[in-house]
Amino acid sequence: MTDEGRRNVRDLRRANRARLLRQLYFHGPLSRQDLIQATGLSSASVSNVVADLLDAGLVVEAGAVESEGGRPRILLRVDTSCFEVIGIDVGETRIRLERFDLGLGELAALDVPVVGGSLDPESVVPGIASGLAELVAGAEAPVLGVGIGVPGIVQHQPFAVIHGQTVGWDAFPLEELLRKHTALPLFIDNGATTLAQAEMWFGAGRDVDSAVFLLLGSGAGASVIADGAPFRGSTTSAGEWGHLNVQYQGRLCRCGSRGCLEAYVGAEAIIARYQEAVDAAVVDAADEEGALRSILAEAQQAGPAGDAARAVLDETAVRIGIGIANVVNFLNPQRVIIGGWAGLALAPSLLPRIREVVREHALHLPYSLTSIDLGALGADAVALGAATLPVARFLEAGA
Incomplete structure (x- = not known):
């Protein structure tokens, strides 16, 4: 097989994994038959992908349901304990950091005060870094990444810089500065956008x-x-x-x-x-x-x-x-x-x-x-939405 052919097969398998994983994440537990109907994939493709996900420990069995005239159907769900993620809300009154399991169930949280009511870059980065180190130290599973919701316009060039005119941030290189403190993947977006994603996934939207x-x-x-x-x-x-x-x-x-x-x-x-x-x-x-x-x-x-x-x-x-x-x-x-x-x-x-x-x-x-x-979703929706950013990347990539 040519390199192009191998890439096509690999890309197809990754796309199939992503499709099944999203179904299980947002709609599980589901049986293999449910997955066939929901995704339109063949029985063989579903069986192969499910076997891969089970072997990787990303999916686990979650009981069984009776079927008409046949054996009970085994239900499957994403194992939300296999990874953790962190969401951060950089607010003007406080910086809120929360650690979640893969299903976005909160595991731990802490607040870093905003000194003097001003988001001074010289205090924001150390504050985030110290809170992040504390949360990571308490993690019981690998941390997939860190999502951060910020005030202002976010541009990636390639690292995220923040244009927060109302808080005095002019092309503030937040991502580059934070990368000096952590090797975890960082995902940075506007706070209103992270709030919206949280509400679209789990709340009013x-x-x-x-x-x-x-x-x-x-x-x-x-x-x-x-x-x-x-x-x-x-x-x-x-x-x-x-x-x-x-x-x-x-x-x-x-x-x-x-x-x-x-x-x-x-x-x-x-x-x-x-x-x-x-x-x-x-x-x-x-x-x-x-x-x-x-x-x-x-x-x-x-x-x-x-x-x-x-x-x-x-x-x-x-x-x-x-x-x-x-x-x-x-x-x-x-x-x-x-x-x-x-x-x-x-x-x-x-x-x-x-x-x-x-x-x-x-x-x-x-x-x-x-x-x-x-x-x-309450006042913590920005942090929750920030935590969806690494989860979304995980699902898109088919784990």
Whole structure:
């Protein structure tokens, strides 16, 4: 056989392994007959690939089910204990590191504080490296790789560099710097994109292939999913929803422009607007999560501070609603999902008003076909989504 012929056979076997492995990962346990029906592969191909996966310890038997008129069918599943992965959320209030099994069940987690509320590169890299070393030391199975969700635009050239204008990162060579601390494979992407992948795999986006995921934290971002995959644009910067201009010569945004949506709906902006409204620093802006909770609590009280909190939160809901209406009109998604720690804190009380504003400002037909919901995976969805990056590569490669 020629070298080209050998490559073709090897590529075909790898493709078959990948197809079966994905079926077992997302839909298992399944029998061999189930796999034949789901993949369209021949009985011989399924038997050969399953034998390879069993021999490699990637797949194990998981009981049996009765069949009509024959022997019981043996069920198969991916052995999620055979590898581990790590997901990291580089947030503006903390760096969250989590270790998972192959099935994305959480095994361990730790937080690295963001000193002074600033993502200083000189402290970010050592912080990630020390947390990563601690998690790897506790692993009970080989670690496949490390996924990292970051604020900003990620470009690979070939190592990942981050353009995070709002946090002062200008072509920050995060991957190159981290490679000095670990030999593990690194997979780096925008935090909103990793959140979206987590929700598409396990959460609020599982049954759709067209969705927009909004990440509300200190700032505001988004990931656009089209035909089941992220839409990245020509330079990977698609989805910068927080920098849609919603007010000509409006509030100064952290990016340097004026009137960006983020300047009204990010947690930092909400806290600043509340402090301006009450003309006093009644909340600790350095503790964004605590300050936002205080504003939400104050909105339930009578008095001038309560009135100010309600007015700020109502304007926030209006701005978010208009931003979503623009998304509905322009992108026509099946679903808009609100996530991020600030989004999940705000949305339970603001969601009815947000939906009302979207209804008022979106075109009737696309609005009627779009649902607006909360993320299902909580505030750790970015780290979970980051952990899917090495898993996705593992599945694509057929293990």
